[in-house]
Amino acid sequence: LAAMAWGAGAAGVGAAPRPGVPETLRVGTDATYPPMEFMEGDEFRGFDMDLIREIGKRLGAKVVIQNVGWDGLIPGLNNRNYDVVISAMTILPERQEAVDFSDPYFNAGQIIVVRKGDTRVKGPNDLKGKVVAVQINTTGQFASEKIAGVTRIDKYDTTPLAVQAVMQRSADAAVIDLPVAVELVKEYPGQIEFVGKPFTEEYYGIAVRKGRPELLKAINEVLQEIKRDGTYDKIYARWIGR
Ligand code: ARG
Structure with a gap:
């Protein structure tokens, strides 16, 4: 029994310990972002959560989120406060001044979400004269700031709140990551839709503190x-290709 417990608990029989890897990998995430990271009761669920748990397992580290x-x-x-961030975080040069990123693991661009049946917005240029809702300090905000003539950019703490502002007519459109747009359209059927194709190219990375x-x-x-x-x-x- 003791031998079995030893074998099951380690990184895998014969796996060499990896230098620089902590016993417990502490993970920070903003779990308001289905299908990438979200809460179901008090469980962390989603693409990024499965990915980081798999990474932890292969590193022989316990994952605490x-x-x-x-x-x-x-x-x-x-x-x-934690060792890594996985949170659908786009690798950006500005962020790379503060932290290091893993190799890219996911390709996601910005897409526009409007009320279903609203035909006024067909692409980024139609956001001229419109109120745009975004999650604060996301690439949705940065992309919106580059579009000329936007009336106002309303910044919300979470992406679902930005999308709700569109449904409640306090904004004309939201600019958010494609996979989340796809998921929220499924969550609010008949209420919202996304228009066209992603208009930016972005890659998610796992952030690690510099010096590690x-x-x-x-x-x-x-x-x-x-x-x-x-x-x-x-x-x-499991999370995207459904
Ligand atoms: N990919 C976008 C960015 O990095 C939005 C990510 C928001 N992630 C989240 N879990 N709320 O700016």
Whole structure:
């Protein structure tokens, strides 16, 4: 029995310990973002949650997840509240000044969400003269700021709140990540739709505090394995390819 417990608890029989990997991998996320990260009761669910649990398993680390407001994620990482952030976070040069990112693991662009049947907005240029709702300090906000003539950009703490502002007519459109738009359209059938195709190209990465190159390298190595052996595709099919 003792031998079995030992075998099951470790990274895997014969797996070498990885330098720089903590025993417990503490994870910060803003779990308001289906299907990437969201709460179901007190359980963390979604694509990113499955991915980071798989990464933890392969690193031989116990994964402990904390729910953190979007705006606090990077400060909390740099304050050592957790070891990594996985939160559908787009790799941006500005963010790379504050933290390091893993290799990209997901391609997601910005897309416009409107009330169902609202034919006024067909693309980014039609947001001229409109009120746009976004989650604060996201690439949805940054993309909206680049569109000329937008009347106002209303910044919400979460993406569902930005989309609700559209449904309640306090905004004309929301600019959000494609996978989340697809999910929210399913959650509010008949109320909202997304228009056209994504108009930016972005990649999500896992953020690690600067000065932890071994942890970053270990994460990239297992991420490669997960992509190569078909586990990534299974997680993708579970949350995205439905
Ligand atoms: N991908 C966008 C960005 O990095 C939005 C991510 C929001 N993520 C979340 N869990 N709320 O700015």
